[in-house]
Amino acid sequence: MRNRRSQQLHRAVRRASRAGNGPPPAGSVPRRPGPDWPRLVELTSVLLASVVAVLSLWFSDRQVSNQLRIARDELSTTKEGQITERYTAAVGQLGEDSVDVRLGGIYALQRNMQDRSRDHPTIANVLAAYLRTHAGTPPKGGKQAPPDVLAALDVISGRNSAHDGSFVPDLRSTHLPGVELGWDPSSPVAADRRRAQLRRAILRDCDLRDAHLSGADLRGARLARADLANADLRGADLRDATPARANLRDADLSDATLRKADLRGADLRGADLWGTDLRGAVLYRANLAGLTFGEARLDGADLRGADLTDAGISRDHILSVRIDSETKLPPRLARDPDVRARIARAEAENDGF
Template sequence: MNRSRLPFLRRPARRARAAATARIRRRAAALSGRPDRLRRIEVLGALLASVVAAVVAAGSLVYTQRSNEQVREELAINRDQLDLSRDELAATREGQITDRYTAAVVNLGDDAIDVRLGGIYALQRIMTDSTRDHPSILNVLSTYIRNHATAPPGTGQDTTRPDVQAAPSDVLAALTVLATRDPAHDQRAAIDVSDSYLAQANIGAELDNTGEPIPDTRSHLSNANLSHTVWTGANLVGADLTNANLHEADLTGALLIEADLTGADLAFTNLTDASLSRANLTNLWLLEADLTGVTLDGADLRGATVGKDQLLAARLTPETRLPADLANDPDIQEHIAELGYPANLTLPGS
């Protein structure tokens, strides 16, 4: 072979090898770059997933917040509706009480006593249901008693007789409502039945098995204006008459056993034959009061304004607690002895 032609023969072979080598290099480069693209794709995928998750979370948060706002708005609406319902209910209730009050007061002016009694008991129920109307009802019933409890038929009737005529039933019913009310709701109102005829009233406390008054059943007449009233034969057992005004009242034959008359004014009062056994009469004003035949067994008169002559007309016992200046007075001791008790006793005093 002509050696001069060998270079020409070798050139294609070299080109082929070079091309093959280039192909191999390109393929190797391609193969070596694939993991980078995969990683980039994975990173992009993770980033895209994070973005999607963030968008979903943000959407959920917005939805939740909007739902919460909607719930709060609904609750606010419900509260407003509830407040409105309460206001409407209160207005309806007040309207009903007003209607009942008006009807009851109208009944008080009826000619039939049964209708008037219905009005009195209706006011008692309203007094219980509406403390706001309590003081006004107290004043209405006080006025009713003063207007209807005038002296009984027969001018100059002897009210000291045991068979004295009782006060009208509607008057006594109104008095019972006042006496058994809850005084905690009186506010500034006070009972005023002055100049009223209340004979044979029965507002005494209920008694337990031992004969003692039950506290929750005591009549509440404290601070009441009872001046010039007639209580002949009345039952006032256990009554609360503290600071009451009984000036010139007639309590002939009345039962005031265990009544509390602390600080009351009984000046010029007629207590003939009344029973004040175990009554609290401390600081009582008894100026010129008639104590003829009054029973003071166990009564407490310490601090009371009372004279010796008045006590000598009463029925005293060694258990009667007298003012200090009269407790051991010889005339008082002699009077007690005449009543059947031992003389020369040391009586309890202040």
């Protein structure tokens, strides 16, 4: 009886274990749970939806970028066309009979020059050619240059020279008496302190009588035979300039810089040279009669053959420059032993050469 009950109990336990209602029998291996297919399907769906969303955003961004690029290209093309039309119209205005229309053309070209730096050299050349044409003869009745000429000159001298490229202001043989391109360094207004940009300008045979060029940048300017009588060149930078045989009578060159300038044969009678830097300048056969050099610096200047008759020049000045027997000196200096010795050395050097 007891054995039968034990067998019945054992069979009941095994049935319960097989039905999942109890612990597995001792010594048996537990079964691994199967995959959760609903959960996997849900995760896969979310992942695919995310990939589709990212791809959609990428394609949308590419499309917008392409549209923006096309719009920019179209805008640039339209702007280029407008600038070209403005340039063509402005150049056309320069040939009109009315001064007012020509003025409009000049200022339109200035605007084009400021808007597009790559056209800067071309426009500057057009305006320089305009000046050579319209200022090629003296103003009627000895008057000042006409408004359109002054406007073109103002645009050229006030340009941003950083965009010049190969442009050089070519104003040779122009008649510009009394033009006002000077500056006032004491003025608080920036426009008044602007230096006229005439570096390396070609101003040969140019009429600049009574011109106001104080503070002008004339470095390397070619001024051979230019008429600068009574011109205001205070504080102007004329380093390496070539005003050979130029008329500088009564010109104000106080505090100007003419280091290594070529002034051979120039007429400087009556010029103001107070504080002028003439170090290394070539004044060969220049007319300096009656000049007062004051605080001028002359170290290394070439005064061979120069006329210094009655000039207010010191002995120290003479001993610091290059002179020869053809240099016309004031009597007191011509008799000075040291000066005579210097001339003798110069002549000996010339004979040796």
